[in-house]
Amino acid sequence: MPPRTIEWTGELDGCAKLIDQTKLPRELTFLEIRTSHEMFEAIRRLSVRGAPAIGIAGAMGAVLAIRDFTGSPDELRSEFKIACDHLVSARPTAVNLAWGLDRMRRVARQASTDIEAIKQALLAEAKAIRDEDEAMCRAIGAHGESLIKDGCGVLTHCNAGSLATARFGTALAPVYVAHNNGRPFRVYADETRPLLQGSRLTAWELGQAGIDVTVLCDNMAASLMKSGRIDIVITGADRIAANGDVANKIGTYGVALWAAAHQIPMYVAAPSSTFDFDLEDGRAIPIEHRSEDEIRRGFGSLTAPADVACYCPAFDVTPAGLIRGFITDRGRIDRPSREKIAALLT
Amino acid sequence: MPPRTIEWTGELDGCAKLIDQTKLPRELTFLEIRTSHEMFEAIRRLSVRGAPAIGIAGAMGAVLAIRDFTGSPDELRSEFKIACDHLVSARPTAVNLAWGLDRMRRVARQASTDIEAIKQALLAEAKAIRDEDEAMCRAIGAHGESLIKDGCGVLTHCNAGSLATARFGTALAPVYVAHNNGRPFRVYADETRPLLQGSRLTAWELGQAGIDVTVLCDNMAASLMKSGRIDIVITGADRIAANGDVANKIGTYGVALWAAAHQIPMYVAAPSSTFDFDLEDGRAIPIEHRSEDEIRRGFGSLTAPADVACYCPAFDVTPAGLIRGFITDRGRIDRPSREKIAALLT
Numbered sequence: 248m249p250p251r252t253i254e255w256t257g258e259l260d261g262c263a264k265l266i267d268q269t270k271l272p273r274e275l276t277f278l279e280i281r282t283s284h285e286m287f288e289a290i291r292r293l294s295v296r297g298a299p300a301i302g303i304a305g306a307m308g309a310v311l312a313i314r315d316f317t318g319s320p321d322e323l324r325s326e327f328k329i330a331c332d333h334l335v336s337a338r339p340t341a342v343n344l345a346w347g348l349d350r351m352r353r354v355a356r357q358a359s360t361d362i363e364a365i366k367q368a369l370l371a372e373a374k375a376i377r378d379e380d381e382a383m384c385r386a387i388g389a390h391g392e393s394l395i396k397d398g399c400g401v402l403t404h405c406n407a408g409s410l411a412t413a414r415f416g417t418a419l420a421p422v423y424v425a426h427n428n429g430r431p432f433r434v435y436a437d438e439t440r441p442l443l444q445g446s447r448l449t450a451w452e453l454g455q456a457g458i459d460v461t462v463l464c465d466n467m468a469a470s471l472m473k474s475g476r477i478d479i480v481i482t483g484a485d486r487i488a489a490n491g492d493v494a495n496k497i498g499t500y501g502v503a504l505w506a507a508a509h510q511i512p513m514y515v516a517a518p519s520s521t522f523d524f525d526l527e528d529g530r531a532i533p534i535e536h537r538s539e540d541e542i543r544r545g546f547g548s549l550t551a552p553a554d555v556a557c558y559c560p561a562f563d564v565t566p567a568g569l570i571r572g573f574i575t576d577r578g579r580i581d582r583p584s585r586e587k588i589a590a591l592l593t
Numbered sequence: 594m595p596p597r598t599i600e601w602t603g604e605l606d607g608c609a610k611l612i613d614q615t616k617l618p619r620e621l622t623f624l625e626i627r628t629s630h631e632m633f634e635a636i637r638r639l640s641v642r643g644a645p646a647i648g649i650a651g652a653m654g655a656v657l658a659i660r661d662f663t664g665s666p667d668e669l670r671s672e673f674k675i676a677c678d679h680l681v682s683a684r685p686t687a688v689n690l691a692w693g694l695d696r697m698r699r700v701a702r703q704a705s706t707d708i709e710a711i712k713q714a715l716l717a718e719a720k721a722i723r724d725e726d727e728a729m730c731r732a733i734g735a736h737g738e739s740l741i742k743d744g745c746g747v748l749t750h751c752n753a754g755s756l757a758t759a760r761f762g763t764a765l766a767p768v769y770v771a772h773n774n775g776r777p778f779r780v781y782a783d784e785t786r787p788l789l790q791g792s793r794l795t796a797w798e799l800g801q802a803g804i805d806v807t808v809l810c811d812n813m814a815a816s817l818m819k820s821g822r823i824d825i826v827i828t829g830a831d832r833i834a835a836n837g838d839v840a841n842k843i844g845t846y847g848v849a850l851w852a853a854a855h856q857i858p859m860y861v862a863a864p865s866s867t868f869d870f871d872l873e874d875g876r877a878i879p880i881e882h883r884s885e886d887e888i889r890r891g892f893g894s895l896t897a898p899a900d901v902a903c904y905c906p907a908f909d910v911t912p913a914g915l916i917r918g919f920i921t922d923r924g925r926i927d928r929p930s931r932e933k934i935a936a937l938l939t
Contacts, residue, residue: 272897272898273895438896439812440810440811441810443891446896447897450898454898454901461904462897464844464888464905465812466786466812466847467904467906469844469846469850470847497816498810498815500816501812501815501847501851504854505847505850508854542784542792542808542810543808546891546892546896547893547894550618551618551792552800555806555807556806556807556808557809558813558817559809560813563813
């Protein structure tokens with residue numbers, strides 16, 4: 248297994264310990280985060296990334312903000328609120344960061360009038376958020392591992408792996424479970440331009456676990472499928488509409504079209520919390536566009552004319568009809584429909 | 594128009610002048626090449642690239658090898674043969690380099706017993722190779738330009754442009770002609786990993802010509818097509834089989850699948866010499882695999898674990914059934930078949 252992405256060492260006098268992902272794939276370095284401000288900086292500079300992992304990091308950062316506090320419970324709650332507001336601003340569009348901090352705020356409101364008890368309750372909640380995420384990933388792995396057959400080729404896109412979660416990941420959880428069960432197979436990792444999460448992170452964490460992994464440029468997967476070396480595609484998801492349309496890292500839709508053209512089943516692995524039943528279908532999902540310099544200066548050097556226009560969406564939407572199945576923590580949904588999704592998850 | 598990629602200035606006492614493509618897109622620099630050895634180095638370090646442009650460069654390099662020669666015609670022919678053998682070794686797998694030098698060798702054998710006449714005949718042949726290439730590109734442009742409608746979006750992959758030829762290019766020739774005819778449209782250029790010919794070269798040369806160009810990562814074209822902004826795809830080709838199967842830069846097959854899924858016509862522009870009637874279909878086309886470091890070390894920095902395996906084919910094969918038409922110097926072949934191709938080109 249790859250090392251734990253983020254954990255809390257010890258009790259209230261401990262610290263958060265996380266893999267510095269800005270150093271990957273060159274070196275494995277752990278950061279020991281001892282203040283809320285250090286956690287803010289770690290989140291902002293992407294030392295920790297991936298929706299679930301950021302949620303955990305925010306919760307632990309909130310604990311760090313008040314663990315040395317002395318004063319009245321009301322003063323603590325006031326201090327805690329300021330810290331949470333600050334932490335959430337590190338990645339304002341990261342839904343899980345706000346979600347994790349909301350859980351922490353609820354605990355702060357409900358806890359007793361004893362300062363120490365409040366602090367202990369907050370630490371327990373942060374640890375619970377982390378443990379629940381790991382359990383969720385394990386459940387996805389258990390529900391998906393039988394899809395990975397002896398000797399098969401698995402294509403994945405971006406990094407929905409251990410590094411994006413407490414551990415195990417979502418798309419990669421079935422891969423880790425199948426590997427632990429002794430099954431031989433090979434993973435192909437799209438490098439995933441522009442930010443190269445596939446070549447930098449997915450290839451690194453699978454290599455750490457001793458899993459056979461091969462990196463390819465995003466435009467090479469079609470010919471790889473045609474050559475017969477891919478038996479299944481598994482990706483993660485950022486948001487899933489009620490009808491099964493999936494928003495995920497840019498490029499996922501293209502992979503799904505290629506998989507369909509080669510009759511290769513495409514699965515999407517995600518926790519049940521990723522399904523948004525307020526969204527009828529994928530048309531309503533807003534697509535964030537990112538800095539054009541991610542394309543123009545992708546490798547630290549100028550790789551395009553400095554003033555050329557670039558098209559740089561962060562996500563795309565894959566229609567439900569291209570998805571053979573969902574792998575969730577509550578079970579699998581094969582050949583998904585609005586009704587099947589609602590039946591399992593609502 | 595972008596500047597001429599390669600030309601000969603003056604007469605026998607002149608020199609070859611070419612754009613140093615290793616400096617693009619950062620700066621436009623011309624190299625004045627005065628010896629055969631300088632041309633060998635320019636070809637080897639990719640200052641000039643693209644099959645037709647390399648063929649021209651080789652022929653001009655051969656002239657430079659003998660223009661100051663004094664001695665008998667037989668001694669000149671012997672010297673010339675050594676120079677050609679050396680030049681071809683600069684890019685041993687470049688078919689056009691060998692082809693251009695073979696034309697020069699034939700002239701050297703046939704020319705008169707007068708040293709000066711031989712030198713003049715060789716210079717004339719090198720200039721003819723260049724001029725024929727430009728005329729071929731112009732013809733492709735004339736046959737394809739009507740496909741580019743007012744306000745349309747054109748997607749291209751890699752660089753089959755002016756920089757790869759004497760001028761105008763193959764895939765981009767219809768684009769230049771339509772632009773010169775005053776038609777407004779937008780080109781979308783896939784960046785084309787791993788070597789980024791799209792973002793470095795296509796975006797640069799279209800920008801030089803004042804053509805509206807937008808760069809995107811290869812994995813973004815599917816969502817761009819879905820958004821309705823692409824009306825036509827035009828790429829070049831490295832080799833075309835008798836049945837119309839096309840070998841071209843890796844990623845072309847994937848683009849063709851996406852175009853088919855969105856009912857967008859896909860055209861391949863190439864000179865008639867690119868059709869290989871000895872090849873029944875695309876299955877027999879050998880696919881070169883390139884250094885894994887092109888993926889692992891994108892432009893000098895480590896973008897994947899240093900020892901990870903990579904899949905790095907240089908080309909893929911697009912089945913004829915995915916191609917709406919060929920644009921050649923002899924005319925267009927819409928909805929191509931083995932019979933239609935043979936009828937126009939043999």
